[in-house]
Amino acid sequence: MKKIRWSDFSLVSKIMLEVGVLALLLFSINMLFYARINNSMQEMDDVYASNAQITELGQVFDDVQDSMYQYLKVKNSQALMDYYQNEAKYRQELEELNEQNIDDSVKLLEKKIRKMSEAYLSCTAGTVAAKRGRNVEKYKQEYDKSLELYSYIQSSMDELNKQLFKENSQTYAALRAVMRYLEISNMVIMLLVVVCGMFLLITATREMFLPLTNMAETAQLVGQGNFNVKMPPTDSRDELGEVTRAFNTMVENLSLYIARTKAGMEKEQQMIERELLMETHLKEAQLKYLQSQINPHFLFNSLNAGVQLAMMEDAEKTSIFVEKMADFFRYNVKKGEEDATLEEELEAVDNYIYILNVRFAGDIHFSKKVECDVGNVRVPSMILQPVVENAVNHGIRNIDWEGHINLSVERWDDHIEISVLDNGLGMTREQIERVLSKKVHSSSGEGDSTGIGMNNVISRLELYYECDGLMEIYSEGEGMGTEVVINIPLERSEKNVQNPAC
Amino acid sequence: MKKKSACILLVFAAVIVLTYMTGESYYRGISEKAGLDEQEEKIYKYQYDMIVDSPDSQFWQAVYDSAKKKAASNNVLLEIMGSDRETSYNKLDYMNMSIAAKADGIILQYNGEAGLEEAINTAVRNGIPVVTVMSDAVHSRRQSFVGVSDYQLGMAYGEIVARYVNENTKKILILQKRDIDDMNESQIYTQISNAVQTAVGSADIEIKGRNLLSTGTFETEEAVTDIFQQKRNIPDILVCMDEETTECARQAVLDFNLAGKVEIIGYYTSEDILAAVEKGVISVTCDVDTTQLGQYSVEAVTSYIEDGRTNSFYNVDINFLDKTAVEKMRREAVTDEKNPLE
Numbered sequence: 028m029k030k031i032r033w034s035d036f037s038l039v040s041k042i043m044l045e046v047g048v049l050a051l052l053l054f055s056i057n058m059l060f061y062a063r064i065n066n067s068m069q070e071m072d073d074v075y076a077s078n079a080q081i082t083e084l085g086q087v088f089d090d091v092q093d094s095m096y097q098y099l100k101v102k103n104s105q106a107l108m109d110y111y112q113n114e115a116k117y118r119q120e121l122e123e124l125n126e127q128n129i130d131d132s133v134k135l136l137e138k139k140i141r142k143m144s145e146a147y148l149s150c151t152a153g154t155v156a157a158k159r160g161r162n163v164e165k166y167k168q169e170y171d172k173s174l175e176l177y178s179y180i181q182s183s184m185d186e187l188n189k190q191l192f193k194e195n196s197q198t199y200a201a202l203r204a205v206m207r208y209l210e211i212s213n214m215v216i217m218l219l220v221v222v223c224g225m226f227l228l229i230t231a232t233r234e235m236f237l238p239l240t241n242m243a244e245t246a247q248l249v250g251q252g253n254f255n256v257k258m259p260p261t262d263s264r265d266e267l268g269e270v271t272r273a274f275n276t277m278v279e280n281l282s283l284y285i286a287r288t289k290a291g292m293e294k295e296q297q298m299i300e301r302e303l304l305m306e307t308h309l310k311e312a313q314l315k316y317l318q319s320q321i322n323p324h325f326l327f328n329s330l331n332a333g334v335q336l337a338m339m340e341d342a343e344k345t346s347i348f349v350e351k352m353a354d355f356f357r358y359n360v361k362k363g364e365e366d367a368t369l370e371e372e373l374e375a376v377d378n379y380i381y382i383l384n385v386r387f388a389g390d391i392h393f394s395k396k397v398e399c400d401v402g403n404v405r406v407p408s409m410i411l412q413p414v415v416e417n418a419v420n421h422g423i424r425n426i427d428w429e430g431h432i433n434l435s436v437e438r439w440d441d442h443i444e445i446s447v448l449d450n451g452l453g454m455t456r457e458q459i460e461r462v463l464s465k466k467v468h469s470s471s472g473e474g475d476s477t478g479i480g481m482n483n484v485i486s487r488l489e490l491y492y493e494c495d496g497l498m499e500i501y502s503e504g505e506g507m508g509t510e511v512v513i514n515i516p517l518e519r520s521e522k523n524v525q526n527p528a529c
Numbered sequence: 530m531k532k533k534s535a536c537i538l539l540v541f542a543a544v545i546v547l548t549y550m551t552g553e554s555y556y557r558g559i560s561e562k563a564g565l566d567e568q569e570e571k572i573y574k575y576q577y578d579m580i581v582d583s584p585d586s587q588f589w590q591a592v593y594d595s596a597k598k599k600a601a602s603n604n605v606l607l608e609i610m611g612s613d614r615e616t617s618y619n620k621l622d623y624m625n626m627s628i629a630a631k632a633d634g635i636i637l638q639y640n641g642e643a644g645l646e647e648a649i650n651t652a653v654r655n656g657i658p659v660v661t662v663m664s665d666a667v668h669s670r671r672q673s674f675v676g677v678s679d680y681q682l683g684m685a686y687g688e689i690v691a692r693y694v695n696e697n698t699k700k701i702l703i704l705q706k707r708d709i710d711d712m713n714e715s716q717i718y719t720q721i722s723n724a725v726q727t728a729v730g731s732a733d734i735e736i737k738g739r740n741l742l743s744t745g746t747f748e749t750e751e752a753v754t755d756i757f758q759q760k761r762n763i764p765d766i767l768v769c770m771d772e773e774t775t776e777c778a779r780q781a782v783l784d785f786n787l788a789g790k791v792e793i794i795g796y797y798t799s800e801d802i803l804a805a806v807e808k809g810v811i812s813v814t815c816d817v818d819t820t821q822l823g824q825y826s827v828e829a830v831t832s833y834i835e836d837g838r839t840n841s842f843y844n845v846d847i848n849f850l851d852k853t854a855v856e857k858m859r860r861e862a863v864t865d866e867k868n869p870l871e
Contacts, residue, residue: 128573128606135576135608139630146629179626182618212552216545223541230538 034263038235041265045231049224056220060213067205074199077191080123085184087117088144092177095151099158099170110155114148121145133194136187140180147176238267242274254282327353348385351378359409366491367408369401369436369443369515376411376434383419391419392431399438406515407487414447414511417481422451422509442517448510454502462500492516573606575633577830580623581662582638582706584609587799588772588819589638592662595823596636603831605633624648628655634830635659639666640742641707658833662826663817664707673829675822675843682847683720686768686794689813689849690721691728693766693792700735701725702756702764704774706742721768737764741774753777757785764791772797775814779805798850806855818846 036044090113098106121144125137150173157166241258248256257278258271330353337346355378358371373395380393393415415432423430433448454462461467465482488497494516502509577600581589593609600607610623618626620637621644627635628651635652639645639661649659649669658672665674677685690701703718718738725734741752753774757763763785769775775795779802782788788810795802795814805811825843833839850858 127570128576129570130573130601130606131570134570135606138576139626142630143626146631175625176629179622179629183626208552208555212548212555216548216552219541219545219548223538223545226541227538 032263034261034265034268037265038267041235042232045228049228052220052224053217056217060209060217064206064209064213067202067209071199071202071206074195074202075192078188078195081184081188081191084117084120084124085181085188087113087120088177088180088184091117091148091151092173095155095170095173098155099166102158107155110151114151117144118148133187133190136183136190140183140187143176143180143183147173147180150176235267238271242271245278246274249278249281254278254285327357330356348382351381354378355382366405369404369406369445372406372408372411373397373401373434373436375409376415379412379415380432390430391423392429394431394433396433396435399436399443401436401443404443404515404517407491410484410488410513411445411447413481413484414513418447418449418451418509418511422449422453424451426451426506438517440517443515445513445515446510447512448508450508452509453505453507454500454509455505459500459502463498488513573601574604575831575834576606576608577634577636577827578623578627578630578632579607579609579636579826580611580620580627580638581609582620582640582771583773584611586772588797588817591819592823592826595820596827597823599824599827603827605827605831607636607827621645621648624652628652628657631655632657634834636662636826636830637666637671638662639664639669639671641666645669658830658839660826660829660833660839662822672833673839673841673843675825675829676845677817677847678842678844679716680720681844682770683715683717684724685847685849686717686770686815687721687724689794689815690766690768691724693794693812694725694728694734698729698734698765700762700764701737701766701768703736703738703768703770704741704753704778705738705770706774707740717770749773750777750780753781754784757781757787763787766792766794768794769796772799772802775802775811779810782810803850803855806850806852807859809852813849813851816848816850818848821845 033041091110094106094110094113097103098110100106121141124141125134126141127134127138129135129138150169154166154169154173157163157169238258238261245256245258258275260275261268261271330349333349334346334353337343337349355375358367358375358378377395380391383391384393411434415434418432419430423432428450431450433446435446435448437444437446462481463485465485467481485498489495492515497514497516499512499514500509501512579593579596581592583589584593589609593607597607610627611618620640620642624635624637624645625648628648635657637645637649637659639649641664646666646669649661649666649671652659653670653672659669660673660675661669661671662674663676665671665676665678694701701721703715703721705715705717707715715738718736722736725736739752739756741749754777756767767778769778775793775797776799778793778795782791782793788808792812793810795806795811796817798814798816802811802814806814821843822845825845829839829843
């Protein structure tokens with residue numbers, strides 16, 4: 028058989044039971060008090076019963092004496108009848124009195140009254156018998172004797188009544204004290220029981236609703252996003268037990284759902300990252316592939332072989348061209364990832380222009396004006412060639428007039444100003460803005476280009492000198508040519524030269 | 530939390546139970562005190578009545594206490610008659626009552642009251658043994674007498690009185706409560722008289738006896754005061770033969786400023802009398818052994834009931850205490866209190 032547990036009762040049953048027990052307790056205490064008070068009341072009622080009894084006995088005793096006297100006086104049968112009746116009644120009532128030798132003044136007095144009464148009754152019987160037998164002398168003698176005993180008994184009865192009254196008064200006073208005590212003690216006990224009962228009720232109710240209070244706190248924590256909190260497991264079958272289990276399941280499911288969503292998002296993020304990485308790798312691979320297409324050493328060796336062949340064939344121009352091309356590519360490959368002196372940069376521009384002039388049959392008129400020592404000025408590598416390449420490709424390539432590119436290097440107090448001026452197509456203000464704000468994407472690696480765009484140049488200048496606005500572009504409009512000015516801060520570039528290792 | 534609640538609950542329950550139990554015991558205590566609950570009552574085999582002159586006097590209360598103890602050990606319930614009553618019954622009435630109430634035995638202080646001897650005889654006829662104490666009904670059918678014989682008492686008093694007689698002694702008054710017409714026939718009077726004469730020879734000393742027996746209340750005090758009011762007749766030595774007379778004489782001597790001038794030979798050792806002896810108001814007092822008196826009287830009745838016979842006379846010791854003896858007795862009492870084990 029399944030054991031019935033307190034925690035399995037429904038809330039209503041629990042509250043009903045608690046209140047019921049309290050009510051039963053109060054009822055029992057009340058009944059107990061009622062019984063005690065009732066008992067005392069009954070005792071109080073009986074207090075003076077003994078006095079009443081003795082008074083009644085005295086009355087019957089008087090009746091015996093009166094009826095005997097009446098008979099002696101008139102000698103009628105009614106009086107005799109009365110005497111016998113009273114005598115019988117008196118004897119009957121005497122039976123109630125004590126006849127033992129008990130060490131109690133009342134009991135002893137009772138015994139004496141009883142014994143004296145017996146003597147008295149035998150005396151009265153003798154008197155009546157003598158009267159009936161007309162023995163005048165005897166009945167008078169007996170009557171005197173009975174009269175004497177009558178007075179003794181009477182006084183003893185008075186004494187007994189007095190003693191009983193004294194005792195009963197004490198009993199009454201004690202009973203009054205008992206009643207007073209009962210009043211106080213009942214009130215104290217009742218008060219204690221009520222306080223105890225209230226405490227029990229409050230404790231049990233609080234105990235009963237404790238899971239609900241805990242759940243409210245836990246729910247608040249869950250609401251703040253803490254899914255690790257849980258209600259202590261319970262196996263109680265009441266409503267709160269059910270709600271607690273449901274709550275725990277809900278929190279578990281919620282936590283699981285959140286974890287699953289989180290995992291999904293993380294996975295998605297990883298996939299995006301991987302995709303990006305793959306794209307980067309793809310581009311890198313593309314680049315590597317392109318680079319691998321021209322093995323620089325092979326190219327340089329081939330070009331050197333070409334130089335030697337041209338010299339052997341006395342083709343001096345070809346020899347110089349191939350040599351310049353070899354120098355240009357060597358510089359390009361070697362300085363791709365480090366800085367260079369401004370002199371080396373200018374040399375690379377010279378080589379580039381020479382190559383282009385060979386390609387385009389001397390269409391590009393390039394002039395260079397260097398007004399200071401540029402051997403000690405360090406700049407990011409490959410910054411001038413792209414600018415010159417832009418001037419060629421976007422400035423002077425498709426013009427109807429003779430194209431000129433002027434490169435000048437001028438030293439100021441705190442910087443060196445490099446200017447690349449062409450008389451080509453020119454640029455609109457918007458184009459200049461777009462170039463300077465690096466919004467123009469060059470199609471590097473494609474077509475007829477060295478692959479380094481203006482964005483790249485501007486960015487590397489900013490990174491190298493740790494300041495903006497080092498490049499300026501001026502153009503007065505279409506067909507009015509373009510001037511690109513690069514300002515090299517001297518302090519930084521010279522320091523770099525003095526401490527090239529830094 | 531649960532443990533704490535259980536603890537508090539337990540404490541509450543304990544307090545309630547304790548309160549209830551304390552209350553219940555208090556309730557029982559009050560009930561018992563009031564006699565609401567029936568006490569166990571001891572039932573005795575015999576019941577004796579003790580009939581004496583002044584049942585409330587210290588002397589007879591002391592006798593009664595000792596007799597009651599002895600009686601209880603003999604399964605006897607002893608009652609002293611008239612101690613609580615406000616009625617004016619005399620000894621004859623009490624005797625008649627005891628006879629009618631069929632007491633098992635009567636201890637009577639005989640005083641020669643009219644009809645008392647006959648009452649003694651009636652009681653004996655009805656199978657109730659009677660023992661007289663302190664003074665004897667010689668001519669009755671009483672079973673035994675317990676006390677000091679008049680002869681013995683007279684001898685002892687005579688000896689003491691003789692000790693206090695000197696050349697200035699002119700008058701000696703002996704106060705008794707005896708139902709005899711001529712005090713000169715009293716054994717006590719005779720013995721004292723003889724002793725005084727032996728002591729002083731032919732000197733002219735007036736020795737008088739006076740009977741103070743009366744049924745009237747306060748008459749002893751009136752009679753004693755009366756003696757001191759007649760200045761010519763104030764005795765030099767006043768012999769008192771009972772407790773009440775002694776106390777009255779002491780008070781009269783103080784009232785008339787005669788302390789030290791009148792030698793009082795007292796009777797019994799109540800606290801007032803002993804104090805008076807210490808102060809020299811009473812010269813000497815006779816101490817009767819109340820314990821013996823009580824014990825012997827009960828013993829006499831019981832042995833008659835159980836054995837059918839008893840000694841016809843039980844002698845009780847007497848002793849005279851003067852100032853030195855009382856002081857010594859007091860010192861011994863203090864020492865006994867301090868060292869109760871010794």
